Amino acid sequence: MTALRPPRVLAVASGGGHWVQLLRLRRAFDGADLHYASTVRDSARHVSPAPFHWFPDANRDTKLKLALSALIVFWIVLRVRPDVVVSTGAAGGYFAIRFAQFFGGRGMFIDSIANAQNLSKAGALALGKADRTLSQWPEVAAATGAEYHKGVL
Amino acid sequence: MTRIPNIFVTVGTQLPFDRLIRTVAGWHSRNPDIGVSYIVGDTKLKAKDFGRGETHTRLTSKPYDQHFSAADLIVSHAGMGTIITAAEAGKPIIIMPRRADLGEHRNDHQLATAEKMTRLQNVQRVDTHDELVKALDQFILTWSDNDTAKSSLSADATPELLTAVRNFIFEGRSG
Numbered sequence: 001m002t003a004l005r006p007p008r009v010l011a012v013a014s015g016g017g018h019w020v021q022l023l024r025l026r027r028a029f030d031g032a033d034l035h036y037a038s039t040v041r042d043s044a045r046h047v048s049p050a051p052f053h054w055f056p057d058a059n060r061d062t063k064l065k066l067a068l069s070a071l072i073v074f075w076i077v078l079r080v081r082p083d084v085v086v087s088t089g090a091a092g093g094y095f096a097i098r099f100a101q102f103f104g105g106r107g108m109f110i111d112s113i114a115n116a117q118n119l120s121k122a123g124a125l126a127l128g129k130a131d132r133t134l135s136q137w138p139e140v141a142a143a144t145g146a147e148y149h150k151g152v153l
Numbered sequence: 154m155t156r157i158p159n160i161f162v163t164v165g166t167q168l169p170f171d172r173l174i175r176t177v178a179g180w181h182s183r184n185p186d187i188g189v190s191y192i193v194g195d196t197k198l199k200a201k202d203f204g205r206g207e208t209h210t211r212l213t214s215k216p217y218d219q220h221f222s223a224a225d226l227i228v229s230h231a232g233m234g235t236i237i238t239a240a241e242a243g244k245p246i247i248i249m250p251r252r253a254d255l256g257e258h259r260n261d262h263q264l265a266t267a268e269k270m271t272r273l274q275n276v277q278r279v280d281t282h283d284e285l286v287k288a289l290d291q292f293i294l295t296w297s298d299n300d301t302a303k304s305s306l307s308a309d310a311t312p313e314l315l316t317a318v319r320n321f322i323f324e325g326r327s328g
Binding site for chain 1: 233237238240241242243269270273274275276308309310311313314315316317318319321322323324326
């Protein structure tokens with residue numbers, strides 16, 4: 001019998017609240033071959049010695065920046081080749097999940113706790129595309145078809 | 154010696170909410186060593202009522218963010234924006250919903266918001282002066298415990314969410 005290698009996980013979040021929420025999932029990553037990606041370079045120190053990859057933040061309003069962000073996320077996925085992507089948003093996490101799926105990986109999108117009334121834009125895109133899409137609010141999950149397993153708080 | 158905790162109080166900038174402000178200011182006068190800063194909005198209270206407290210009628214987003222992140226505890230009306238910002242930061246927040254019958258708001262939607270948001274672990278709801286005083290006393294009593302151990306960067310998600318994420322990652326694997 002051969003021992004399975006640990007799954008390679010790419011944990012992705014934009015800076016600020018998304019990143020704080022991702023860090024609250026750390027315990028779920030125990031035993032994985034873990035990489036992080038985020039938009040604030042300084043965040044690397046929160047997760048050291050795990051490998052950290054930076055990508056530029058993108059606002060949906062600026063198409064060029066969004067495309068650049070997607071391109072760099074694609075490059076990160078290409079290098080890391082994750083078996084699993086877990087993201088707490090926003091756009092960068094959605095991109096990472098879609099690109100990882102292209103290479104045979106799986107992705108879970110956990111919509112930010114900030115979205116108490118509706119799914120975010122990225123969450124709505126992830127729904128039906130990501131292998132799993134979760135809302136942290138039971139009312140939002142019920143209204144959209146997202147899953148609900150409580151939340152980061 | 155532990156650091157002195159900072160409390161950031163905000164009632165937004167629209168309607169007055171002196172029931173909350175007055176309670177915190179009164180409590181602060183009995184606990185003058187605690188750092189307290191306020192966004193008081195439209196208030197009848199005078200500068201002297203706030204003692205050592207730092208007051209602002211309003212704050213632009215950058216100083217607001219600075220006050221918010223420097224705070225160890227947020228005390229707020231049950232405004233969705235403030236509660237969500239505290240949730241994103243994993244910061245403890247005491248909320249007191251405004252009441253229409255006391256002229257604190259045009260309707261009672263903050264009661265519904267408070268009801269919904271109390272589900273979050275970082276949110277404590279109070280409805281009266283006495284409950285707010287008790288919650289503030291309790292915060293100071295437990296302060297040394299939640300100083301670093303419960304900081305937003307080290308805390309865990311709910312066991313249910315951790316299990317869901319873990320099961321997804323290790324799906325089909327025995328280890």
